[in-house]
Each structure stands twice: as structure tokens, then as C-alpha cells.
Amino acid sequence: MDRILKTARSSGSLNLSNRSLKEVPDEVYKILETVGEGDKWWEAVELQKLILAHNDIEVLKEEIKNLSSLSVLNICHNKLSHLPPAIGELQMLKSLDISFNLIVSIPEEIGSATSLVKLDCSNNLLKELPSSLGGCLDLSDLKASNNCITNLPEDLVNCSKLTKLDVEGNKLTVLCKNNIISWTSLTELNASKNLLISIPENIGLLSRVVRLDFHQNKISSIPSSIMGCSSLAEFYMGNNMLTSLPSEIGALSRLGTLDLHSNQLKEFPAGACKLRLSVLDLSNNTLSGLPPEIGSFCSVEILCELFEVHWYLDLLLHY
Numbered sequence: 001m002d003r004i005l006k007t008a009r010s011s012g013s014l015n016l017s018n019r020s021l022k023e024v025p026d027e028v029y030k031i032l033e034t035v036g037e038g039d040k041w042w043e044a045v046e047l048q049k050l051i052l053a054h055n056d057i058e059v060l061k062e063e064i065k066n067l068s069s070l071s072v073l074n075i076c077h078n079k080l081s082h083l084p085p086a087i088g089e090l091q092m093l094k095s096l097d098i099s100f101n102l103i104v105s106i107p108e109e110i111g112s113a114t115s116l117v118k119l120d121c122s123n124n125l126l127k128e129l130p131s132s133l134g135g136c137l138d139l140s141d142l143k144a145s146n147n148c149i150t151n152l153p154e155d156l157v158n159c160s161k162l163t164k165l166d167v168e169g170n171k172l173t174v175l176c177k178n179n180i181i182s183w184t185s186l187t188e189l190n191a192s193k194n195l196l197i198s199i200p201e202n203i204g205l206l207s208r209v210v211r212l213d214f215h216q217n218k219i220s221s222i223p224s225s226i227m228g229c230s231s232l233a234e235f236y237m238g239n240n241m242l243t244s245l246p247s248e249i250g251a252l253s254r255l256g257t258l259d260l261h262s263n264q265l266k267e268f269p270a271g272a273c274k275l276r277l278s279v280l281d282l283s284n285n286t287l288s289g290l291p292p293e294i295g296s297f298c299s300v301e302i303l304c305e306l307f308e309v310h311w312y313l314d315l316l317l318h319y
Contacts, residue, residue, distance in 0.1 A: 227251040
């Protein structure tokens with residue numbers, strides 16, 4: 001351990017992952033106070049990167065505030081049940097990974113870590129996110145998947161630099177329209193495996209979004225404003241309750257993947273045949289037929305893979 005700490009004092013980086021640690025060694029919290037005899041103390045640098053992943057750590061002590069220069073803290077895959085309020089005193093912290101723990105709540109003090117750019121709190125026991133996250137104005141990557149979150153704090157509207165949001169596998173019933181208004185920098189939004197019954201009517205404001213994933217919800221319709229998502233390349237709507245598609249979906253000129261499997265679709269709109277898709281999944285629906293125009297954007301081979309044989313024969317009869 002002494003050798004590792006000595007190296008960390010000169011590099012500013014300490015990796016203690018996969019060491020079966022039950023707790024964070026006290027020497028880590030006071031790494032600059034434990035300079036050994038013969039060490040060049042004047043060359044020591046403050047710790048900027050601390051990796052504690054894949055251990056059995058149950059507690060992160062308040063003394064974490066002593067590491068005031070930390071910009072990266074990774075304590076994923078441990079046994080933490082909470083974070084200390086002192087986490088908010090890490091003013092230089094840009095990346096925090098606390099995924100795969102047993103955390104039931106994140107302290108409101110997290111909002112004082114105003115340099116935070118990336119937060120991964122996925123695979124925990126969270127029922128909510130702290131509203132103070134809205135104070136992290138530089139936050140661009142938020143991953144909170146596989147928790148028990150029922151709603152997102154309205155204060156996230158302040159996080160206008162958000163580019164990636166992953167809330168898959170929670171208990172969300174709605175996405176706030178006000179948040180969508182400020183999240184115009186989003187390129188990826190994953191809200192799959194929730195309890196959503198609708199897509200926000202102003203979803204079209206996300207003109208930069210490349211990937212939208214709403215699969216496995218209870219959504220019954222796609223708003224016509226979807227045409228405003230002009231950068232959209234991947235759209236996943238499988239396992240929902242869709243009965244129809246808006247013709248405006250045909251305006252998504254960059255769309256390459258459209259997953260609509262396991263819905264209640266009765267028809268595929270002719271207007272959507274303007275698309276140049278490489279992947280289309282219409283399996284497990286109640287389609288009564290397909291418009292002849294469908295052959296204009298998919299090869300027969302792709303359609304044959306996607307539809308049952310009678311759809312394939314129907315296509316051949318049209319051409």
C-alpha cells in the first residue's frame with residue numbers, strides 16, 4: 001500500500017479497484033499528510049483521480065472532503081448505502097460514478113459540486129434524484145437507470161448542457177414538458193422500461209437527438225412534433241400500445257433504425273415510406289396490410305426477415 005500511495009502522490013491518480021477492500025484506507029483521506037521520510041514532499045501533488053471500484057466498501061467517510069482537488073471519483077460496484085454530505089465540498093469534481101451500490105438516496109449537498117459534468121448513479125435503490133442537481137449547470141451526462149425513480153426533479157430544467165440522459169428501468173409515469181424545453185442539447189435519451197403513457201408533445205424541440213429509446217412503456221401514440229427531431233437516427237418504440245403512426249414520421253430523413261415490434265399497429269402509413277431505413281421491426285403487431293410504397297425504402301430481403309411469409313408474398317404480388 002505504501003508504494004501505491006507514494007506513486008499516487010507524484011501522479012495525482014490512485015487506483016485501488018478489485019482489492020476486496022471493506023473500507024477506504026484512512027491513509028487515502030490524508031494522502032498528503034502521510035509523506036514518508038526520504039520522500040520529496042515538495043514534489044507531491046494533490047489527488048485528482050480516485051478509483052475504488054469493485055470492492056466491498058460500505059461507507060465513504062466525511063473525510064472525503066479532504067481530497068478537495070478530486071476531479072474523478074469512481075466507487076462503483078461496492079456496498080454503499082449512502083453518500084456523505086461532504087460530497088458537495090468537492091468543488092473540482094467532474095465525474096462521479098456510484099453505480100452498482102445499495103444507495104437509497106443522494107444528499108442534496110451534491111448540488112454544491114457545481115463542476116460536475118458526469119454522474120452515474122445507475123443500479124441502486126434510489127426513489128428520487130435530489131432537486132439540487134439543478135445547480136450542477138455543467139452536467140452533460142446523467143445515468144440513473146435501474147432504480148425505483150418515480151419522477152425527475154423539475155430543477156433539472158437548469159441543466160441545459162445535458163447531452164445524454166439514461167433513466168431506463170425506473171417507475172417514471174411522465175417526462176416533464178418544461179425539462180424538454182431546456183434539454184435541446186440532448187443527443188441521447190433512454191427512457192425505456194418505465195411506466196410512461198405518453199411522449200411529451202414538444203419532443204420535436206430535440207433537434208439534436210440521435211437516439212430515442214422508449215421501448216417497454218405504455219405509450220399509445222407518437223406526437224406529430226416528432227418531425228422536429230431532424231437528427232434522429234435510431235427510434236425504439238417496441239413493446240408499447242401504439243395503434244397508429246403519425247405520417248410526419250416520414251420527415252425523419254436521417255432515421256435508419258425504427259423498432260415498432262409488439263404494439264397494436266393496424267397499418268403502416270404511406271407517408272412513412274419516404275424513409276431510408278436499414279432496420280425496421282414491425283413484428284408482433286396486427287397489421288392488415290402494407291402500402292405498396294414500402295418497397296421504396298427497404299430491400300425485399302430485409303422485409304422478408306421482418307415480416308411473416310404472407311407479407312413477403314403480398315409484396316411480390318405488388319411488384
